[in-house]
Amino acid sequence: MFSIEERWSNWAGTFTTPKAMIYEPASIEEVSLLIKQVTQKQQTIRAMGARHSFSGVAKPDDVGVSLTRMRGLIQLDKLKQEATFWAGTHLYEIGPLLEEHGYGLANMGDIDVQSLAGATSTGTHGTGITLGSLSSQVTRWGLVDGEGNYREVTREDPLAQSLHIGLGLFGIVVQITIKVVPVYGLAYESSRITVQDTLAQFQSIIETNRHAEWYYFPGQSQMQLKVMNAVPYEQLERQPTKPFDNFIENQVLQGMSSLCKRMPQTTSLVSKISAKAVPIGARQDVSYRIFASPRQVKFAECEYAMPLHYFEAFLEELHFTMSRELFHVHFPIECRTQKGEAGILSPTQQQDSAFFAFHMYKGMPYKRYFRYMDHLLQKYGGRAHFGKMNRYTQCELKKQYSDIDIFLTHQQQCDPNSVFMTEYMRKILI
Known part of the structure; x- marks a missing residue:
């Protein structure tokens, strides 16, 4: 089994550890052996995924596991x-x-x-x-x-x-x-829409489109609306992403972000320019090529779910708040929806939900901005995404997740020696 001792960091650099043993098992047997060895040493072990969580959920204390050799x-x-x-x-x-x-x-x-x-x-x-x-x-x-x-x-x-x-x-x-x-295709369309039209048309947009998401540019009255609808695979007219679109979304954004980091007073202007430059266009491709977009510009992120019926009220208050320029932020705020689902730690708690995601360019101060949004969202029943930056504590979890004790009981049954309970997870759960 391949192993290396190295400094660990997640993609965004929001969580790091100076030294951890990283293992790459290639079989279930090797995973089992590794867990038994870690238990004997009274250490903890953490599966790291692809290190793309913004929170410390994937951060190892002693031993990290990459499943890069267990794929397919x-x-x-x-x-x-x-x-x-x-x-x-x-x-x-x-x-x-x-x-x-x-x-x-x-x-x-x-x-x-x-x-x-x-x-x-x-x-x-x-x-x-x-x-x-x-x-x-x-x-x-x-x-x-x-x-x-x-x-x-x-x-x-x-x-x-x-x-x-x-x-x-x-x-x-x-x-x-x-x-x-x-297998199916998706027809994608990007357009511009005002905050007021979003407030007026929100329900009809989510009901008439398979997928819909908005990008709110801080302090600006114009948003980007993206909708996607299914197309039969055999009728698909494939149109790959244009290189210019990737250039705008990554290289240009990188340049503007670097400017905002050096000169925070320019964030309002950059947000205004971004809102006016929202691309208008449409294309089709197989679904997985439409869903995902390359993300080369690094950032910190927090995201919250709230009951769907709060979408309009929160967006209206958000626009009022960001129009006062309380924060130096130029990254757009992503607004999405999701069907409610069961699951003890699902932030939807079985309710159809709206999600709002807040971003800050890597290296720019984000704590005050994220803390403010966390506080603002509490009156809308906001629950943080566990893979993003959050302010969860044991007390908060008990308030927001009524069956957390069942979750912890199940956890102890599967992990009686707390081998998976890292320092970060203890801070949240115990």
């Missing part, structure tokens, strides 16, 4: 429409693998570099009021628990409600079976 499609059951993958498979690998067999995922987010285990363990989601998160698409987990035993858990098992968003606390997930659908 294991089995496709066409009768049940289920596919089983090695848990280290990246999301960007899943689309092409399924397309070869005539299938795809029902929904994805706009970033696809995460591992399947990491994405489903933290509640990664896309947008669409009739669609759930990636976690909701899982039908079976194969994991190695805190005693080194391999076990399989299906949706019928009471443990599934905890594993739905398990945060890597029940074991190292090595295999995941996920629901799939017949």
Whole structure:
């Protein structure tokens, strides 16, 4: 089993550790052996996913595990429409693998570099009021628990409600079976819309489009609206992303972000320019090529779910707040929707929900901005995404997640020696 001692950092650089032993097992047996060794040494172990979480959920204290050598499609059951993958498979690998067999995922987010285990363990989601998160698409987990035993858990098992968003606390997930659908295309359209028109048309937009998301530019009255709707695969007119669009979304954004970092007083002007430069256009492609966009500019992020009916009221207050220029922020605020789903730690808590994501360019101060939004969102029932920056404490979790004690009981059953309970997770849960 390959191993290396190195300094660990997540993608955004928001969490680091000066030294950790990183292992890359290639089999379930090697994962089991590693957990038993860590237990004997009274250390902790953390599955790191693709290191794309903004919170400390993937941060190892002693030992980190990368499943990069456990990737790929294991089995496709066409009768049940289920596919089983090695848990280290990246999301960007899943689309092409399924397309070869005539299938795809029902929904994805706009970033696809995460591992399947990491994405489903933290509640990664896309947008669409009739669609759930990636976690909701899982039908079976194969994991190695805190005693080194391999076990399989299906949706019928009471443990599934905890594993739905398990945060890597029940074991190292090595295999995941996920629901799939017949392969399909998406017709994508980007347009400009005002805040007032968004407030007036929100319900009709989410009801008449399979996917809809908005980008609010801080302090500006004009937003970007992106909608996506299904197209039969055989009727698809593929139009790949234009290089110029990638140039605008990455190289130009990088340049403007660097300017804002050096001269924070320019953030309002940059936000204004960005709002006026919203691209207008449409294209079609197979679904996984439409869902995801390259993200080369690094940032810190927090995201909150709230009951759907609060969307308009919160957007209106957000616009009022950001128009006062309280913060030097130029990154747009992403607004999405999701169908409510079961799962003890699902931030939707079974309610159809709106999600608002707040970003700050890497190296720019974000704590006051994120703290303010956290406070503002409390009156709207906001619950933070576990994979993003958050202010969760044990007290807050008990307030916001009524079945947290069941979650903790299940965790102790799977991990009696607390081998997966890192310092960060203890801070939140205990």
